[in-house]
Amino acid sequence: MDRKQTGRALAVVAAAGVALALAGCGSATTAGSSSSATSSSAGATSGAKTPLVVYSAQGYDSDVTKAFTAATGIPVKLVDDSTGPLLTKVQAEKNNPQWGLLWVDGDTAFASLDQQGMLAPYSPSTTLTAAGQALVPADHSYVPVSTTVMAAVIYNAAKTTTVPSSYQDLTTAPYQGKVGMNDPSQSGPTFPFIAGLMNQLGGQSNGMNAGEAYFSQLKSNGLHVYPTNGDTLHALETGQIDYGMIQSSAAAGEILKAPKSASFDPKVVYLPKATLLPGVIGIDKKAPADVQAEARQFVDYVLSPAGQKIMQDSDPQGDSLFWPIVPGIQASSALPAMPEYQRIDPTFWGPLEGQVNTWFDSTIK
Numbered sequence: 001m002d003r004k005q006t007g008r009a010l011a012v013v014a015a016a017g018v019a020l021a022l023a024g025c026g027s028a029t030t031a032g033s034s035s036s037a038t039s040s041s042a043g044a045t046s047g048a049k050t051p052l053v054v055y056s057a058q059g060y061d062s063d064v065t066k067a068f069t070a071a072t073g074i075p076v077k078l079v080d081d082s083t084g085p086l087l088t089k090v091q092a093e094k095n096n097p098q099w100g101l102l103w104v105d106g107d108t109a110f111a112s113l114d115q116q117g118m119l120a121p122y123s124p125s126t127t128l129t130a131a132g133q134a135l136v137p138a139d140h141s142y143v144p145v146s147t148t149v150m151a152a153v154i155y156n157a158a159k160t161t162t163v164p165s166s167y168q169d170l171t172t173a174p175y176q177g178k179v180g181m182n183d184p185s186q187s188g189p190t191f192p193f194i195a196g197l198m199n200q201l202g203g204q205s206n207g208m209n210a211g212e213a214y215f216s217q218l219k220s221n222g223l224h225v226y227p228t229n230g231d232t233l234h235a236l237e238t239g240q241i242d243y244g245m246i247q248s249s250a251a252a253g254e255i256l257k258a259p260k261s262a263s264f265d266p267k268v269v270y271l272p273k274a275t276l277l278p279g280v281i282g283i284d285k286k287a288p289a290d291v292q293a294e295a296r297q298f299v300d301y302v303l304s305p306a307g308q309k310i311m312q313d314s315d316p317q318g319d320s321l322f323w324p325i326v327p328g329i330q331a332s333s334a335l336p337a338m339p340e341y342q343r344i345d346p347t348f349w350g351p352l353e354g355q356v357n358t359w360f361d362s363t364i365k
Contacts, residue, residue, distance in 0.1 A: 053079065056104065060313075060315045063314040090118075102284070105189050108192050113141075122143060131325055134343065144280050150192055150193035152248040153245055155243045176222050180241040187228045195211075195352070215364050229246045273341055308324065
């Protein structure tokens with residue numbers, strides 16, 4: 001996701017207990033944005049361990065990193081931010097990476113990093129569902145761990161009874177000045193959405209022209225662009241827009257938490273076709289061998305029942321609202337059945353992210 005949530009301490013207490021039983025060592029650490037976690041007593045006894053630096057944009061990342069340290073004794077330094085700024089940071093540090101593990105939504109960014117030789121391959125032992133296996137790259141350069149889709153169209157049913165049935169509907173008169181979306185330069189999940197529409201309208205063979213024409217039509221029809229999911233939702237809540245195109249987890253969370261009234265009643269529709277948006281972990285290829293080993297342990301923990309439980313419990317009105325790809329893990333009852341979706345080729349669209357975002361910034365915003 002691209003907007004952080006708070007108040008997730010309860011889930012880590014239970015999950016850490018499970019983790020401790022599995023690992024038999026450690027105690028919880030303090031993992032905060034840009035702050036170092038402390039080693040557990042077990043870690044100190046067996047010798048100091050190198051901190052694992054985790055760059056993450058997930059709403060449950062703090063609880064997961066704390067429980068991971070409790071289970072393994074490996075200290076974690078968590079840098080928590082929106083996806084766009086984190087990816088910018090990773091690129092800026094290309095020649096001198098300061099991260100050991102990157103965890104954000106969208107495999108297009110990871111495909112681009114892989115093509116730049118920045119990721120260390122890893123094949124965890126966990127067998128994913130068929131949907132999850134389809135997301136694993138041939139060279140195993142990154143690991144999918146969850147899925148959402150982009151976009152969910154959330155609308156205020158208290159103000160409008162007009163519901164779109166296609167993306168093209170949003171360019172017509174009934175929607176003039178009423179539609180909002182996120183800025184792909186800030187909101188990492190938004191570039192895959194734009195690429196998905198370009199893929200759907202033009203495909204890899206016909207390029208970006210049809211997609212660019214579509215977004216130009218949206219702009220001519222009064223499209224509003226906001227930084228992230230939270231900002232687009234705020235515009236919906238305050239009546240600046242009646243329709244928002246945002247990440248499915250954020251939309252489902254809004255349905256759960258927003259007070260319904262005579263003036264605000266949020267509902268969601270998925271238009272054909274939403275673009276599959278996996279939550280993905282990558283390991284820095286330039287990290288020291290011990291840090292890469294720690295990162296592999298972290299991936300294994302995230303895919304374990306204990307790790308998946310924390311992911312599902314820690315941000316129940318936000319990023320926890322994902323469709324699992326680990327067998328035996330059920331999606332939250334607050335989620336609908338997974339909508340019809342397309343999967344775009346990350347190796348084709350990922351390297352185009354800079355070009356598309358620059359075009360969007362200069363032409364659509």
